[in-house]
Amino acid sequence: MSNRIIAAIQRVPRGYVSTYGAIAKAAGYPRGARLVARTLRAAGGLPWHRILGAGGEIKLRGHSALDQRLRLEMEGVTFRGRRVNMKLHEYKFSKSGKTAGSGRKVLPAKHGRKRQAR
DNA sequence: AGGGTGACGATCA
DNA sequence: ATGATCGCCACCC
Numbered sequence: 001m002s003n004r005i006i007a008a009i010q011r012v013p014r015g016y017v018s019t020y021g022a023i024a025k026a027a028g029y030p031r032g033a034r035l036v037a038r039t040l041r042a043a044g045g046l047p048w049h050r051i052l053g054a055g056g057e058i059k060l061r062g063h064s065a066l067d068q069r070l071r072l073e074m075e076g077v078t079f080r081g082r083r084v085n086m087k088l089h090e091y092k093f094s095k096s097g098k099t100a101g102s103g104r105k106v107l108p109a110k111h112g113r114k115r116q117a118r
Numbered sequence: 119a120g121g122g123t124g125a126c127g128a129t130c131a
Numbered sequence: 132a133t134g135a136t137c138g139c140c141a142c143c144c
Contacts, residue, residue, distance in 0.1 A: 020126055031139050033126040038141065040125060051125080059125050068125090 002039040004028050008093065009036075009046050015076045016091035017050045017084055020059075026093040050075075050091075056084035 004027035011026075012018045024032035037059075040048045049071040053059035058068055069079070078085045 024126090029140085031127090032141090034124070034140055035126095037125040048125080053125080054127055061125085064125080 002027075002035060002043070005032075005036055005039045006043055006046065009040070009048075009051060011093065012047060012050045012091045014047075015089065017052055017056065017072065017077060017086070017089050018091045018093075019052050019054055019056070021054055022090075022093065023051060052084055056080075056086040056090070057082065058084075 005023060008023045008026040009018075018026075020033040020036040023036045024030065027036075029035055036051065040046060040051060049068045058065045060068055072084065073079070077089050
């Protein structure tokens with residue numbers, strides 16, 4: 001059952017987002033990104049718009065993609081071109097029990113980014 | 119049982 | 132950055 005997946009998705013707070021892969025992993029399916037997608041489509045009443053593809057890219061097509069984007073912006077999520085500004089909104093799961101903060105070294109952001117094609 | 123598909127992801131060209 | 136491939140996993144003919 002995708003119970004674990006459902007649960008993981010529901011843990012993502014408003015104004016934040018996560019990815020299929022991350023959700024899958026958090027739910028105990030390290031390679032189940034597709035399962036997450038399937039679950040999102042099947043189950044209802046879930047904050048489906050908060051789940052994105054790797055890198056914060058919207059994987060939906062057509063009008064649904066726009067819908068998702070609007071919903072996210074409506075929640076205060078900002079975009080960087082075509083994808084969500086994960087830097088600011090990615091929600092990190094904690095193994096609920098294990099080392100919370102986990103290891104993220106806060107890489108030095110250096111100065112400005114180089115370029116980027118819209 | 120067999121084959122195709124998709125709200126994915128990582129790699130390589 | 133874009134497009135093609137391959138690997139994964141569950142569902143649907």
